[in-house]
Amino acid sequence: MPKSNHRLSAIGQKIKKGFQAVGRFLFVRTEHAHSERFEKVVDVLNRYAVLFHIALSLSIVFVVELISRRSVLSALNFIRIHPLAYLYNSFIVFASLMLVFLFRRRGFFRVLITSFWVLLGIINGCILSNRVTPFTYTDLKCVSDLLSMTNTNYFTAQQATAVVFGFVIFILLMVALFIKGPRYQGKKHPVAYPLSVLAVLFIGIPAATSAATNTHIVDTYFYNIAQGYEDNGFIYSFSSSVVNRGMSKPETYSKETIDTIENQVNTQVAKTKSSKPNIICILLESFVDPEELTYLKTNKDPISFYHYLEDNYTSGYLTVPVVGAGTANTEFEILTGMSMQYFGTGEYPYKTILKQTDCESIASDLSKIGYGTHVVHNNGGNFYSRANAFSMMGFDTFTSKECMNITEFTPNGNWAEDAILVNETIKALDATEGSDFVYTITVGTHGDYPKQPILDNPEFVVTGANSEESANQWTYFVNQAHKTDLFIQNLVTELDKRDEDTIVVMFGDHLPTMGLTNEDTVPGDIYKTKYQTWNNMGLEKQDADLYAYQLLASVTDSVGIHEGTIWKYHQNELANNEAKLDRDAYLNGLENLQYDLLYGDRFAYNGEDLYPATEIVMGIDEVVIEKAQRFEISNALMLTGSSFTPWTRVYVNDSRVDSVLVDGKHMRISLDDVEDGDVIQMKVLGSSNSVFRVSNEFVYDDPTVEDTETTEE
Structure with missing residues (x-):
């Protein structure tokens, strides 16, 4: 045999022996594997386990907050400003650590439980580095969507590989700990230990939670989810997103309540004649008017047509339920007239209730009076489970990116350019003979906004940003916003050529992920975007600030369309706004209607299913x-x-x-x-x-x- 082969064989034997040695060290349990000093430490931990768990719980919460907030000072401020919330978060961790008393491998389960909470904190920190809203349980339902979107702003293929590799290493170490780790040798109390654990989990946690919420140590609803996590702590907030899903039954919910609301609305809403115009609703992804930012300046106006619409047609501020991310939740409010504030923390109805229940929407209501209803979106049809959700909401067709021959992409390479949506929107209008409702979703101004300059000689340049990286991001954004402005102008030009009454409404779903604060925006609220309209019907300009769930009620009211359970309810509120109706009573009525249609007995429909899901057709x-x-x-x-x-x-x-x-x-x-x-x-x-x-x-x-x-x- 050649010497080279002998050498290779010897190297192979050494590698094999090396792996065998590592395997024996990690995975083969031997007697007297631990030193006497180690055994003494384990004995002390077992003897004072409860005290150790208290200290460990306090430490875990601090570490999780440190990772989530990415700042020692911020984590310490949380403890200083919200000490009782910090202790309550620690009690949740302490309760989970009680589970170790059910097993002899206490060390293994302590490490496992500790790793679980720290891992959640790491995930939250990673998510917050890419968007404003923190990690919630419902995000887990979007994992399948994200896995189909490698090499985007969400994660790269290399990052995904690193995560998988790290997870495999963690599993191997945990297996080794399970095999090689110490075992509790003392007497196990078959009744006392389980009873203690059950008491903490099923009596202590509910009692502590009730006390904490009743005394406002922690909140039960986060209008601003990012601020809610900041004030209440990650562990409580994430746990709340796990257990607090769907809608709770309102205390006033009954058939009599719904009948009273319905009778009042049907009496007060005017039945003006409608011309049944085409209605085009456009979601402008992550869109913000640069002039709405207090510190940013541009060398020239990048969205001049948008400003022309603002000056000549109805417009205003729109309060949306999310910031930085969560497009589907603003979309849900827009299309259904329902409010996200009644759902669980961080919930996406598209991923929960609409998986099993059909839902009245602007599409199903307009279909009742002869409209064709369409969605056009230059991104994936399954993202946010939209294909299913739009079916549940009664749309006829959905043209997603898969049904488009897309050839132009944004400079960051992640998203399709919006120009293709002009022809696709017109195509949807041409698909039917009568009036149409077309919901068009853009994506051109979506992040990731590159921190390095990737545009050669950009037409629009910004000043006022607090760093070079921020200036590069905003330069990229405003140049993409200009393309969106061109898309709007070109679409309106094509619509104006048609001999059909048409009204267009467009809105920003949330502000871009740029770390904006209330002080950075002209309205002083990062949950406010803007909406603009256009029409060829000579409608009077009537500016108004609205909530997202009111927008299409306002639009349909302006053209004399009074259809739909919740739309008529909103129209009644908007018509009487000058009378300053009791907002608490208004929201209570909305909550009751919303619960009735999604979770209740559907008293508003006399118990029937009036708006079944459609067999949605993908593409035109x-x-x-x-x-x-x-x-x-x-x-x-x-x-x-x-x-x-x-x-x-x-x-x-x-x-x-x-x-x-x-x-x-x-x-x-x-x-x-x-x-x-x-x-x-x-x-x-x-x-x-x-x-x-x-x-x-x-x-x-x-x-x-x-x-x-x-x-x-």
């Missing part, structure tokens, strides 16, 4: 295969047709084959993947390979194969 255009052409030299089969997109996949006899998109009308596959008589079909796929659209079945006729019947003749 049919995907069609028209012909196939062989190219022997390149061993390719060119498929010609229409409505091909980057998310269109080719199937031969129902088995997926590799394909290359040439353009919207041509797709190429290998000749090796198809034979004479095979059935070729195309499918438009969303995330997790969900099928959004299916083409016709095209039977391949290979011209090189001789026709047997013709030969026999």
Whole structure:
């Protein structure tokens, strides 16, 4: 055998022995594995376990707050300003540590429980580094969405790999600790220990929580979720997001309450005649008017058309339920007229109640009077479970990015440019004969906003930012905002060409993730964005500041449309706003209606399901295969047709084959993947390979194969 082979064999043996040694050290339990000093420490910890748990709980909460706030001073300030909230958070951790008394491997379970809380804090710190809103239980329901969005502002493929690697190492160390770690050798009390644990978990926690909430040591509802986490502590706040989901039944909820609200609204809302105009509602992702920021200046106006609309058509401030992230919750308020304040901490109704219950919305109400209802969005159809949610809300069609032939992306490479939405919105209007409601969602001004300059000679330059990195971020943002402004202008220009009454309303879903504070904004409130309108009907300019859940009630009221349970309720409030109605009574009525429609007996519908989910159609255009052409030299089969997109996949006899998109009308596959008589079909796929659209079945006729019947003749 050559010497090199001997050398390699020897190296291989050494590596093998090394792994075996590590394995024995970590995973093979031996007698007298621990030193006498170590055993004494373990004995002390067991003897004074409760005191040790108190100290450990206080330490865990401090570490979690330190990680979440990313500042020692901020963590210490939390303890100084909210000492009782700090102690209550510590009691939650202490209660969880009581579980170790049920096992002999107490050290293992202490490390496991400690790691659990610290890991949650690390996740929260990472999330807060990318957005303003903290980590909640409902975020876990978005994991599948995020996994389909690598190399975006949420996380990179490298970061995902590092997380997986770190998790594997942690699991291996925990397995080693389980095997090699100390075991409690004292007498276990079969009754006393379990009873003590149960008493703390099921009596102590509820009693402490009731006392803490009744004395306002901690809050039961966070209007500002970010501030709520700051004031109440991460561990209580996250735990609240786990147990406090859905809506609680209002104390005043009853059939009589709902009947009274309905009778009052039906009596007071005017029944003016409507021209049933087209209604275009546009969500402007992370959009803020640069002039609304107190410290920022631009060399020239990047959103001049937006300001033209503000000067000439109805506009105002819009109070939204989120900041920095959580688009789906502003969207939920806009489309349903319902308020997020009655849901659990950090909840996304799209991910919870709308998974199982249909929901009256502006789409279902306008459908009742003959409207076609459509959604257009240049991002994934499954993100935030939108395809399901829009079905539950009664939309007819949903054109997501998978149904668009997107070729232009933002400079950061993460998102589609908004220009494509002009044609897609017009296409939705053309899909039906009558009036339409089109909900268009932009994405061009979405983060991540690069801290390094990536634009060559940007047209719009900012000054006033507090750092070079911030200036780069705002320069990127305002140049993208200019593109959004062009999209709005081009869409309005196309709408103005049509001989159809039309009203457009556009709004910012939340402020961008730039660390903005109330003092940084002109209205002094980071939960206020702006909305603008346009119409070709000569409607009077009537500026008003609104809540997100009131916006479409105001728009439909302005054109004489009075449909829908909650919309009429809001219209009644808006019509009587000058009378300064009791806002508490107004919100109590909204809470009762909202609970009735989503969780209650649907007294407003006489117990019936008046707005069932629709069989939503993904996209407007049919995907069609028209012909196939062989190219022997390149061993390719060119498929010609229409409505091909980057998310269109080719199937031969129902088995997926590799394909290359040439353009919207041509797709190429290998000749090796198809034979004479095979059935070729195309499918438009969303995330997790969900099928959004299916083409016709095209039977391949290979011209090189001789026709047997013709030969026999």
